[in-house]
Amino acid sequence: MRKVAIIGVGLTKFGELWDVSFRRMITEAGARAIEDAGIDGKQIGAMYVGNMSAGQFVRQEHIASLIADQAGLTPIPCTRVEAACASGGLALRQAMISVASGIHDIVVAAGIEKMTDVLTEQTTEALATAADQEWEAFVGTTFPGLYALMARRHMYEFGTTEEQLAKVAVKNHHNACFNPCAQYQMEITVEDVLNSSPVNTPLKLLDCSPITDGAACVILAPADKAREFTDTPILIAGTGQASDTISLHDRPTLTGLAAAKKAAELAYDMAGVGPNDIDLAEVHDCFTIAEIMAIEDLGFCKKGDGGKVTEQGETAIGGRIPINTSGGLKGKGHPVGATGIAQAVEITQQLRGEAGKRQVNGAEIGLTHNVGGSGGTVVVHVLRRGD
Amino acid sequence: MEVGIVGYGVYIPRYRLKVEETAKIWGADAERIKRGLFLEEKSVPGPDEDAATIAVEAARNAVKRAGINPQDIGAIYVGSESHPYAVKPTATIVAEAIEATPDLTAADFEFACKAGTAGIQTCMGMVGSGMIKYGMAIGTDTAQGAPGDPLEYTAAAGGGAVIVGKGGDQILATIDDTYSYTTDTPDFWRREMRPYPKHGGRFTGKPAYFKHVLSAAHGLLRKLQLTPKDFTYVVFHQPNGKFPLQAGKELGFTKEQIMPGLITPKIGNTYSGASMIGLAAVLDQAKLGDRILVVSFGSGAGSDAFSITVKEGIETKRDAAPKVADYINRKVNIDYATYTKFRQLLVR
Amino acid sequence: MAVPRFWREIPNRYNLIGTKCGNCNKVFFPPRYICPGCRRIGKLEPYKLNGKGKIISFTITHVAPNGFEDQAPYALAIIELDEGPCLTAQLTDCDPNQVKIGDRVEMAFRRMGQDGEDGAIYYGYKARLV
Numbered sequence: 059m060r061k062v063a064i065i066g067v068g069l070t071k072f073g074e075l076w077d078v079s080f081r082r083m084i085t086e087a088g089a090r091a092i093e094d095a096g097i098d099g100k101q102i103g104a105m106y107v108g109n110m111s112a113g114q115f116v117r118q119e120h121i122a123s124l125i126a127d128q129a130g131l132t133p134i135p136c137t138r139v140e141a142a143c144a145s146g147g148l149a150l151r152q153a154m155i156s157v158a159s160g161i162h163d164i165v166v167a168a169g170i171e172k173m174t175d176v177l178t179e180q181t182t183e184a185l186a187t188a189a190d191q192e193w194e195a196f197v198g199t200t201f202p203g204l205y206a207l208m209a210r211r212h213m214y215e216f217g218t219t220e221e222q223l224a225k226v227a228v229k230n231h232h233n234a235c236f237n238p239c240a241q242y243q244m245e246i247t248v249e250d251v252l253n254s255s256p257v258n259t260p261l262k263l264l265d266c267s268p269i270t271d272g273a274a275c276v277i278l279a280p281a282d283k284a285r286e287f288t289d290t291p292i293l294i295a296g297t298g299q300a301s302d303t304i305s306l307h308d309r310p311t312l313t314g315l316a317a318a319k320k321a322a323e324l325a326y327d328m329a330g331v332g333p334n335d336i337d338l339a340e341v342h343d344c345f346t347i348a349e350i351m352a353i354e355d356l357g358f359c360k361k362g363d364g365g366k367v368t369e370q371g372e373t374a375i376g377g378r379i380p381i382n383t384s385g386g387l388k389g390k391g392h393p394v395g396a397t398g399i400a401q402a403v404e405i406t407q408q409l410r411g412e413a414g415k416r417q418v419n420g421a422e423i424g425l426t427h428n429v430g431g432s433g434g435t436v437v438v439h440v441l442r443r444g445d
Numbered sequence: 446m447e448v449g450i451v452g453y454g455v456y457i458p459r460y461r462l463k464v465e466e467t468a469k470i471w472g473a474d475a476e477r478i479k480r481g482l483f484l485e486e487k488s489v490p491g492p493d494e495d496a497a498t499i500a501v502e503a504a505r506n507a508v509k510r511a512g513i514n515p516q517d518i519g520a521i522y523v524g525s526e527s528h529p530y531a532v533k534p535t536a537t538i539v540a541e542a543i544e545a546t547p548d549l550t551a552a553d554f555e556f557a558c559k560a561g562t563a564g565i566q567t568c569m570g571m572v573g574s575g576m577i578k579y580g581m582a583i584g585t586d587t588a589q590g591a592p593g594d595p596l597e598y599t600a601a602a603g604g605g606a607v608i609v610g611k612g613g614d615q616i617l618a619t620i621d622d623t624y625s626y627t628t629d630t631p632d633f634w635r636r637e638m639r640p641y642p643k644h645g646g647r648f649t650g651k652p653a654y655f656k657h658v659l660s661a662a663h664g665l666l667r668k669l670q671l672t673p674k675d676f677t678y679v680v681f682h683q684p685n686g687k688f689p690l691q692a693g694k695e696l697g698f699t700k701e702q703i704m705p706g707l708i709t710p711k712i713g714n715t716y717s718g719a720s721m722i723g724l725a726a727v728l729d730q731a732k733l734g735d736r737i738l739v740v741s742f743g744s745g746a747g748s749d750a751f752s753i754t755v756k757e758g759i760e761t762k763r764d765a766a767p768k769v770a771d772y773i774n775r776k777v778n779i780d781y782a783t784y785t786k787f788r789q790l791l792v793r
Numbered sequence: 794m795a796v797p798r799f800w801r802e803i804p805n806r807y808n809l810i811g812t813k814c815g816n817c818n819k820v821f822f823p824p825r826y827i828c829p830g831c832r833r834i835g836k837l838e839p840y841k842l843n844g845k846g847k848i849i850s851f852t853i854t855h856v857a858p859n860g861f862e863d864q865a866p867y868a869l870a871i872i873e874l875d876e877g878p879c880l881t882a883q884l885t886d887c888d889p890n891q892v893k894i895g896d897r898v899e900m901a902f903r904r905m906g907q908d909g910e911d912g913a914i915y916y917g918y919k920a921r922l923v
Contacts, residue, residue, distance in 0.1 A: 183859060192802060193823045196794070196905065197917065198854065198861045198883045203869050206852035207881075214850070214894050258869075259853040305823075307871045307879040312850055459886055492863050493885055493903040493919065501902040529904075529914055538916065542807045542902055786863060793862065 061281035062157045063291035063444050065164075066095020067403040072272035072391035073241040080116050080172040081128045087168060087273035087396075088129055095277040095287050099129070102277075103162035105136040106153040108145030108169035109395035114184035116172055125168075142188035143344060145169060146398025147428025147437030150276065151297050154439075157278050169396035170273035181269050185394070188431035190305040202266055202345065204306050204432040206258035209347035211312040213260065215362065218350060220260050222365030224251035226346040227264050227388050229374055234385025236415035241270050241391030251346075265346040270391030274399035276406065284444060290410040291444035295331070295423070297437070298324030304434045313362075315433035318355035322427070322438045326357075329423075329440035333357030336379065336440070337421040338408055340401035342429040343386040349373075352427055353381060356438075375418060383408060383416045398428035398437065409443045447612030448573045449619040450753070452511025452762065455725045456502035457603040457712055457772035460489040464598055466781045471593055478598060483686025487601035487713025489779060490587045492787050496525045497535045499604040499718075500585040501542040506766035507581065507606040508543055513615070515545040518608070519577025522567055523553050524560020524717045526635070526642075527587045539583065549577075557633065558682055559743030560584055560717045561605065566623055566749060568609035579610045584717035591641035592790065599685055601713025603772075605721025617758035618728065618737070624665040625749045626657050633744035644744075650688075653746050658682065658692050661748035662740050669752055673697040676752075677735035680706035680723035682742035684714045692740075705730060706737075711773050724753070726769040731755045796913055804839075806917035809900060811878065813840035820876040844900035844918070846874035853889045860906040868892045872920055885919040897923050 068090025070083050078086070084107070092099055105126060113119045126136035139149040146169030153167035173181050186195050189204060212218045228248055234240035246264060254263035284291030300320035303309055309316065326332055333356060341356070343349035350364035358379045359367040367373060373381035384390045384404040387397060405424035407413045426439045463486040468475035479485060490499070500523050508515050523535040536551035554560040554567075561584015568580025585604030590597035610616060632653030635642035645653075658681060666672065673679070679698045681689035686709050693703040706723040709715075715722055720741035727737055737753040785791045804810040811822030815836035819828065822842050828835030851870035854861070861867070861883075868889035873879045884892055885903055898920040905917040 179859060182856075186858060190823075194881050195858070196915075197881055197919075198858060198864075198867070198869055198905075199881055200854065200856065200858050202856065203852055203854055207850045207869070207871055210852055210894070211850040256853070256855045256866075258855065261852075305881070307881045312871065491886065493905070495904055495914075497914075497916065498902050498904055505902075541803055542916075544808055 059158045060160060062154045062278050062294045063281040063284035064276050064294065064402065064406050065279045065284050065287040065291055066091045066097065066277035067275070067406050068094055069239055069274035069400055069403050070272050071239050072270050072393060074174050075271040076174070078271065080112065080118065080170065081124070083172060083271065083273040084125050084168065084170045085128050087275040088166065091275035091277050097164060097277065097287055099131060101164045102131060102134060102166055103164050104134055104156055105131065105166040105168065106139055106149040107136065108139050108149035108398055109171060110140060110142050110145050111184045111187070111394070116175055141435040142430035143342065143394050144398060144428045144430030144435045144437050145395040146274070146400070147426065147439065148299065148398065148435065150398060150402055150439060151299055151437055153278050154294050154297055157280055163280060163283070165278045166275060167278060167399060168273065168275040169399035171393035171395040172271050173269045173393060174271050178269065194305055200258065202258040202261050205345040205347055206261045207306060208312050208351065209260050212347060212351065215313055218365035220252060221248055222369050223260070223265055223346040223350065224248040225368050226343060226349045227251050229368070230343060230382050230386040230389040233375060233383050233416060234389025237385050237390060240385040240389055241268060242389050261345055261347070267344050267387035267392040270393045272391060272393035272396045272400070274396045274403050276399055276402050281444060292406045292409050293442045293444045294439055295442040296325035296327070296329030296440035298322060298328070299437045300324070301435055302433050304431065306432045314351050314355050315429065315436060317433050317436035318352060318427060318429065318438070321436040322356050325438040325440045329442065331423060331440060335423055336425045337423050338380040338383055338418045339425040339427060340384060340404050341381055341427040343382060343388050344392060344429070346388070348429065349381060349386065356425065356427060375416060380418045383413065383418060398426070401426035401428060402439065402441065405441045409441060447619060448569050448609055449612055449616030449756070450607055451513060451579060451610035451615050451617070452507040452608040453606065453725050453728055454503045454506025454510055454766050455603065455605045455722045455769055455772060456499050456506065457488050458490045458494050458499070459775050459777050460491060460787065461486040461776045461778050462489050462781065462784045463778060467598055470781050482598060484599060484710050484713065486711070487599055488603055488715070489784055489787055490602040494587065495529045496527045496585045496587050496604070497529050497538045499587065499602065500535055500539050500583045500606070503585065503604040503606040504539050504543050504581060504583060507608050509766040510762045511608045512762065512765065513579060513608070515543045516548065518545040518579045518581055519549050520568060520571055520580040521545060521549060521551045522564035523583045523585060524556065524564050525553070525585050526555065526557060526716055527589065528553055556747060557743035557745050558716045558719055559741040559747060559749055561721045562741040562749040565607055565609060565751070566625070569620060569623065572609050572611055579608050581606060581608050584721040586716035586718055588714065588716045589641055589788070599714040601715050603712060603715030603718040603722055605718050605725050607721060614758065616756055617762050618753050618755045621752040621754055622665065622669055623749060623751045624661060624668055625747060626660040626664055627747035630746035632746055649744070653744060654684070654688055654742055655692060657746050657748040658740050658742050659695060661750040662696050662738065665750035665752060671752070675736060676702060676738045678702055678706055678727045678731065679738040680720060680727055681740050682720050683707060683709040683723060686710040708769060708773065722769060728759065729763060729768040729770065731759065733757045733759070794908065794915065799913065799915055807902065809842040809844050809918065810839050811842055812837040820878055822874060822878045822880055842874055842876050846872040846898060848892065848894055848896045848898060849873050849879065850894060851892050870920060872898055882918060882920040884921065886921045899923050
């Protein structure tokens with residue numbers, strides 16, 4: 059099995075992109091990545107695209123064909139990958155496997171979601187299809203509801219506070235101020251979060267990631283050829299994926315994601331590293347509680363200490379284990395299918411030393427953590443500066 | 446044909462709207478209305494309740510009290526003026542929810558407030574003739590009172606269920622006989638596709654309620670050669686708290702015989718549920734040997750009278766499910782605005 | 794929700810019929826068709842749960858999904874049933890602010906929604922405090 063490296067990255071601005079269509083977003087992200095890699099489009103052997111709900115948002119299925127077509131890259135194989143909010147991470151993994159196997163050489167892993175063409179209620183309904191339709195959605199559950207159930211139990215078992223949850227949002231908004239592609243570039247305070255309108259107690263509006271349009275793209279190549287294209291190849295040292303019950307109520311615990319622990323274990327194992335070797339991570343903060351559980355699941359702190367560790371600043375850019383330097387889903391935005399790829403873009407830029415004011419000094423090994431739904435699918439990647 | 450009641454159950458939603466709340470909106474004198482109707486407040490169904498959910502709760506309570514296998518129920522009849530569907534029976538929803546399907550017959554009845562007792566008579570015939578082992582009759586309603594109409598003070602929600610079976614140690618009371626008095630009298634009606642009923646004002650009194658209730662009562666007493674003194678209790682259909690007291694007085698019953706079955710003052714007129722819940726309230730306290738006269742009334746018009754004698758089965762079965770008093774005491778008062786939201790008068 | 798899809802689950806939604814594995818005796822609600830533990834040697838049969846349990850987490854929903862707006866704010870809970878499995882249900886007939894982890898509940902038959910004014914009415918279970 060060959061080693062695989064990232065040789066180019068690109069992404070659109072994330073936000074409410076009224077003027078930009080689904081097709082234009084993907085071609086824009088793709089063009090930037092190809093430019094960054096310094097390759098000719100004709101060298102691309104295959105594409106994998108993560109997207110959760112083009113059917114519900116823009117009434118378009120068969121987007122694999124649409125994207126290959128719009129990119130001008132037919133007849134190469136293009137595959138659409140779906141795992142709710144983990145679609146992007148899963149596309150990256152599938153792309154990596156296709157290069158590692160030797161079947162393809164240069165492969166695109168992209169992600170895209172166009173969420174704002176429909177009304178907010180329709181967006182929320184589309185997102186809720188990541189939950190169990192018969193036994194969660196049917197009884198009045200929403201996405202924030204599921205994470206709120208986890209938050210309340212986490213508070214009950216470990217004493218995590220609403221202020222600690224708020225600190226995740228404050229940190230991520232702060233980080234996003236240094237990210238020109240982020241949806242939001244504004245600081246917020248703990249009071250702002252606590253006073254924002256309740257969505258599903260204990261989660262309030264500012265505990266929740268926004269609705270966003272955006273696309274992101276990375277180009278993969280076999281590691282032993284990567285230096286033909288770039289001086290800073292970033293190795294995908296480890297990949298891990300795990301599944302869990304689709305319903306939250308079918309799990310033995312509500313305060314952590316077993317699939318995240320498992321996926322991380324597999325990725326760490328493949329990369330030959332442990333949590334203490336990780337210099338920074340992009341985790342799936344769809345809601346503030348999700349980041350707190352993520353850092354516990356990934357082994358960056360003890361179970362139950364996620365809130366405390368955040369409060370003490372250990373996850374800030376200058377801290378022990380910087381989390382979501384890009385602004386995370388909360389500050390950068392969460393175009394569902396694109397998020398997993400955007401996480402890889404951030405880690406790549408950090409490991410290359412190109413992260414500007416967000417830079418974590420001396421970053422060598424990074425991690426991405428991408429969750430589908432309430433944890434039914436989790437994909438974790440460990441990235442390392444190539445030699 | 447000895448048939449009797451094997452089980453009974455009721456359900457009343459927990460929300461209440463006081464007369465004062467409605468009177469305030471329309472600028473009326475609440476005290477005068479309370480005195481005139483002899484009624485304090487009415488029950489209001491929650492936003493996730495309807496005549497079917499109420500029927501299911503009552504039916505489940507009845508099955509609990511009866512202690513029978515629901516698969517032995519051969520017929521279910523649900524009477525209501527507020528069936529959730531105009532076409533698609535409530536009875537099959539109930540049948541499924543008490544696991545009585547598929548070996549049974551079912552249908553919905555309509556006869557204004559006496560649709561439930563009409564169902565009892567049908568079950569009596571089917572059980573007595575040996576066609577079925579047990580039959581269930583339910584009266585349930587989430588009645589609508591037009592805003593500003595006097596009926597708004599009384600139109601309430603609730604339901605009662607009775608399981609009829611053959612005489613023997615299963616029954617908690619025998620239904621000794623029944624007699625009905627029926628004419629074409631348009632005192633109160635609702636046209637197809639119209640949201641609210643209309644009524645003939647004072648015409649709903651003497652020529653309607655009183656004529657049929659008194660005639661049915663006389664008819665049954667004559668048939669059985671009994672007098673009011675032979676009864677421990679009497680339960681009338683109760684559109685307000687006053688009519689039953691008046692009817693009882695004219696027939697020669699005492700207040701003590703009437704009051705235990707008079708529940709409208711506390712929960713309003715539950716329409717098809719009213720006589721059934723009144724009967725249940727009496728069964729909740731009656732003793733072996735007590736005789737109960739039940740006279741329902743449905744506009745349009747007709748009255749069903751029943752003579753019921755309590756057996757010892759009642760002592761063991763009574764406590765198996767919540768009593769009428771339990772539901773009456775379980776309450777939360779709401780204001781008129783919340784009432785309009787619950788009753789879908791305020792739609793987004 | 795399409796009529797056949799709703800109709801198929803009526804016994805499960807109305808009467809809490811789940812499944813039980815004849816091999817390991819584990820009870821599942823919502824029903825499962827493969828026992829994850831026993832797999833091919835598992836023998837799943839219908840099994841009726843009694844509808845009683847306790848709350849292990851809850852949230853008060855302020856921003857409700859389509860069809861539930863008129864009931865907001867309402868409490869939504871994950872309930873551990875006495876027989877073992879957990880389900881998610883809305884709390885009815887209660888002040889959502891009174892709900893606590895550990896509260897005992899029972900399932901009640903309630904109207905869950907409808908397919909528009911002209912469509913089918915969905916019934917199912919909601920929890921109430923006992």
